[in-house]
Amino acid sequence: MLSDQRKGHIVWVSDVKAARSLEKYGNVHFISRRLHYAVVYVDADREEETLRNLQRLPYVKKIERSLRSELKTEYPKESEDKTRFYSM
Structure with missing residues (x-):
């Protein structure tokens, strides 16, 4: 049974390729290759x-x-x- 509530976490990683395996722990929303972090949403109850x-x-x-x-x-x-005052 999936929970409706999710909690977001920023996971700082040393290996971006290995960060792809975070999907088995939750929903990986974004992986930054330059800054080496991933945004992962996990179920609140777990x-x-x-x-x-x-x-x-x-x-x-x-x-x-x-x-x-x-x-x-x-x-x-x-x-x-005020946008109508500044339009051309």
Whole structure:
């Protein structure tokens, strides 16, 4: 049974090719070849177990929790739209 809640984590890796194998632990959303990290979403109910297993991998340097779910994405419209004043 799949959980509706997912938690995002930034997994810093030493080997980008090996980071492809992170898919068996969760949903790999993005892998940065230049900065050597992967964005992985895991089920919230199995999060602790999954993170322990990820930490044991030899190519994983560090795991950080993604704060994207805590960011405010809805903004109130307090001022009028000024784009029409700046258009040509």
